[in-house]
Amino acid sequence: MLEMVKQWVWYDWIMLALRLIVSVSLILTTRNVQESLTLPLWSVIFWELAALSIPWFCLMFNYKYYLLTEILLFGGLCIYLTSLFPEAYPTYLVSTFLIAANSAHRSYRWTAPATVLVIPGIFYAIAPSNSYWLMVTHYGLAYVMGFAFHLLIVNHRQNETIRKQNAVLEQYMSQIERITLAEERNRLSRELHDTVGHAYTSIIMGMETLRPELAAETGIQRLEALLELGRKSIEEVRGYLHQMESPQQSLSLARSLQKLADEFREHAQVDVSFRAFGEEYQLSHQAKMAFIRCLQESLTNAVRHGQATEITVSLQFEQQYTRLEVQDNGSGLEEWREGFGMNAMKERAMNLQGQVSVYTKPGGGTLVICTLPRQAEMADELIRLLIVDDQPFIRESLRTLLDRYPDLNVADLAEDGKQAVELCGRHQPHVVLMDLDMPHMGGAEATKMIKQQWPHIRVLIFTTFQDTEQALDLLRGGADGFLLKSAEPLELADTIRLIHRGGTLIDQRMSHKIFDKLDDSIESPQSKAAADYGLTAREIEILQFVAKGLRYKTIASKLYLSDGTVRNYASSAYIKLGVRNKEEAVQKALEIGIVE
Structure with a gap:
């Protein structure tokens, strides 16, 4: 409750102040006229306190509960007081204002008739001295003012949401701009290093061998050739700077x-x-x-x-x-x-x-x-995406960010795993961006169902958790990659492209924990061999499959990895063992006791 109060804004305090003013006035007035009450004073005051607190407490959780309790408790109280004092009917005007201010969607269809027509009708039935149409006019004006206040609240909330979304988008744009500039600098540095370094090494070596031939015709020809190479190198550098084709x-x-x-x-x-x-x-x-x-x-x-x-x-x-x-x-x-x-x-x-x-x-x-x-x-191929997250703001933000890339297209959004499975059958996306903790059906169960029905659909887990046990289970269940939600937008886009090409990627902050856990699970004598040669659990696992005569493609299907990822693990293991091919790797693995 305290956390909710901390999130209140000006209109919440205004409505609370109105309720307190009306309730305090009612309690004081009731004490002054207690001799005219047909119920004990303490029961009427208790009723008034309940009419103040219970509807307001319900409003913290669901506006529909508030509307019902407000009409029943405060409306019933006003009916009782009006039956004793006909001039007390205006007491319900503030309640009518609050009901209109807190109504939403289709609730207007029944709150408006109940407060503007039905309640005044009851007042008129128990106190005919009051004019029915005058009361309808008063309550109608109160309801209209409450509705106008509701529109003001909705406008303020929408402005706050837009402001927050703009702030987030500005932050992402700033990050994208900074990362893009950094990557562009890195790209140019690599291109210039590779091009200029190679070209000028050729020129320097050529000039060194040219020294004794400068006086001959062949020397002049070779000098012209070196100059032509220099001109071509300059044009190539200019091409990279202007994004032209080499x-x-x-x-x-x-x-x-x-x-x-x-x-x-x-x-x-x-x-x-x-x-x-x-x-x-x-x-x-x-x-x-x-x-x-x-x-x-x-x-x-x-x-x-x-x-x-x-x-x-x-x-x-x-x-x-x-x-x-x-x-x-x-x-x-x-x-x-x-x-x-x-x-x-x-x-x-x-x-x-x-x-x-x-x-x-x-x-x-x-x-x-x-x-x-x-x-x-795949430069011209459009990657269809399905974003799965139970938070609407996160779904829409991801759609806005990813739609900025020309090769990425968000086909649809899903709010839980069950809806994700249905949309996969409808849209056949290339990559699913999957959250884990969701109602109805979580990301882990949805990933297994998607992989069972459509193995070609790639699933990238995009979450905030760092639980290695669950990560390992999801990898075994077919997940193609893990990325934490703290990742930069450009990193997310690059990861999606990598996953779509058939690669597998695990966030670096998680990969160390996962591989450490896998390494710890290796039992002797394999653990000693792994320590001596620096082999990971995954590399040993692949070596064991290779020793059984399985092909890389078969191993990839068993481990839910791509063919290229298995080859990378195998090549890394071969380098650590100091061998050149499968046969030598199997022989070496038998010698050191990794396979039997």
Whole structure:
């Protein structure tokens, strides 16, 4: 009750003051005329106190209960007093005003006739000395004034709601603007680093080898070629700054990488061989650029840090993934340290559910492997969303935020899990944004039902909870990702796109708790092996399935993960075990006791 009172505004205090004034006046008047009462004074005063408190208490919970108790208790009191004192009928005017002010929706259909027509009719029946139509006029005016006060209250509440929503939207817009600017700076820094670093390494190496040939005709030709490369690099930088298409993007991936290798061989005087295996298929723009930047960075590092003279580039088009391998004969490194360029490469791959791995040792050169799951270009595809949350304000706010992105479309809103299941059958959304704690049917049960009926629908749990036990149960039940409601709007949009592409994402604040819990559940001797090699519970689980001869696709269906996510876990496990393929991984796992 105290919390409700703290939320009162000016009109609540006005109505309370009116009730107190009328009630106090009635009690004082009753004491003055107690000899004319037909009931004991204490019972009449108790009746008056009940008529003051009970309706007001009911109003705190439901306006319909208030209307009934107000008419019955206070109306009955006024009828009793009017039967004794005909001039007491105006006492009910304030109550009529309050009834009109607190009526809503269809309640006007019965509160207006009851207070304006029926109650005056009763007053007239017990006190004929009063004019019926005069009383109807008085109560009608009181009811109209109360209705006008109700409109004033509704207008104030709507203005407050709009003000709060505008404040929230302004906050989100400010966050979106800040994040967009930060990401744009990061994007430009990566693009400029990859482009300028690669181009100028080629130019510097070319000029170094040009020194003894400057007086010859061949030297002049090579100088012109280097200048042309510099001009192309400047134009490419300008293209990125103005969001124009890179010249290499109009070519296929194999031709782009071939051209890149040929230019590096020509200008850096390094033997670069390129080979492509398998039938080339269309890749997304992001995947294509990731491979191009990976090759640029690998070639640059091979010459700059490893002093390589021969580099072999292999591009493999497999059914489920595309892989780029760059092997050099450089000096190698005792300890690999990741710089800005390598971090940018890994970030690009991770955004596409892929992975970049580096193998190096002193005197043995360096091998860089970039693997991305096969994904079709989805730039023109519209992602249909279903938002499920029991809070109307949250549903509408999410719709407003997500509809700002051209590739996201909110197909419908659901207020609980039961309605979400029905709307999934009607709209067939691509991604469901699911809350957990809801009436009628919670998000956990709804997720299982959706996955059983429509396995292709992706479900992203969007909640405030951080319960790892429930998170693990939901993952086993088919949830495709977890994101906390404190996430930034841009992070939410990117996560939806990732989930739609077939990826799986768990909020970083939750993932550490989940993986720690999984790691704690590993029993000896597996726990010792996991600690020695840094393997997680999920990686060990996938290794055990691999040892049974299961394919990645089968493992993914058993664990309710995407094919690309399973491959990422497997690749990570292979790197930690120091092996290159499934056969070596199974042999190593048998040796250290992970599988039997």
